[in-house]
Amino acid sequence: MTVRNFSLTALPVTHSVWGASRQVVFCDFDGPIVDVSERYYQTYLKGLLAVEQLYEEQIIKHYQEPKISPKARAEALSKAEFWELKQNRTADIEIMLRSGLASELHQPFMQQIERMVNHPSLLRLDRVQPSAQAALHYMKGNGLRLVLVTLRHPRQVEDFLQTHQLAHLIDQVYGVADLNAAQANRVEQKCALLATAIAQQTAQGHRVTGSWMIGDTEADVLAGQAMNLSTAALSCGIRSAAYLKALQPSKLYGGLLSAAGKVVASAMLQAA
Ligand SMILES: [Mg+2]
Secondary structure, eight states, rough: OOEEEEETTSSOOOOOOOOOEEEEEOOOTTTEEEEEEHHHHHHHHHHHHHHHHHHHHHHHTTTTTSSSSOSSSOOOOOOHHHHHHHHHOOOOOHHHHHOOOOOOGGGHHHHHHHHHHHOOOTHHHHHHOOOOOHHHHHHHHOOOEEEEEEESHHHHHEEEEEHHOGGGOOOOEEEEETTTHHHHHHHHHHHHHHHHHHEEEEEEEEEEEEEEEEESHHHHHHHHHHOEEEEEEEETTTSOHHHHHOOOOEESSHHHHHHHHHHHHHHHHHHH
16 A cells, blocks of 8 residues: 655645554655755756857857857866865855856856756756665664655656655655755745644644654755754765754764664654
8 A cells, every 4th residue: 555645835735644653754855865966967067068059159140249258168067076066055156157157157057057957868867875775664664654855846756766666665745846946945945844744744643753854955954953853964965064064963974874773763762
């Protein structure tokens, strides 16, 4: 029997599941479960290329220099350089400037990124984090109810979970309809979504007292703290360990499996 369903922020749960009362674990999707680094890097490379082409076309069309012209041809960062900047929350304009494009090109560059980042050919680059499958099995096997709270569209989450045979491990997904929400990663949006998830899980009879919120960004840690949950920050995602540590999460781990060990141990302690 499938015990999973999907919810959009503004919509009520479509298929409520009334099973035995279980301890809930709230977990983010990108970062703890999905490695998005290759998709974000390839989107960045394509964004640089698209902005260059846009301005070359403008030169040809008008037989003259465009009013705004790139400083030079972009010099793309390596993936390691790019990801280090992302992990330290460097602004996209700064990443663009370090790649050799003029500051005036910020808007068209961001438009290209937003246009491309959810394209199916790029979404296919997303990978399961190395320890995620074992971690989900471990938590599920120990009777925990796994609830995803993510700024991704539920359809994208569903597709990924199905493709990677993880769907049966997840009990419920709270996502958002806005395709650009994941990249924007707004703290307020995550807080509102987590509050909805907590209220609905409680209404369904599940235990949220002593629950954990697991995630890889400030949005997850701050949302968990705002809702008085224990917070596990993971450095395997889009923020560095040093950046996450400054947010003072309850625990800081390298990946989901280490966090799962702690979450299961604390659930057992609570049940004892
Ligand atoms: Mg994340």
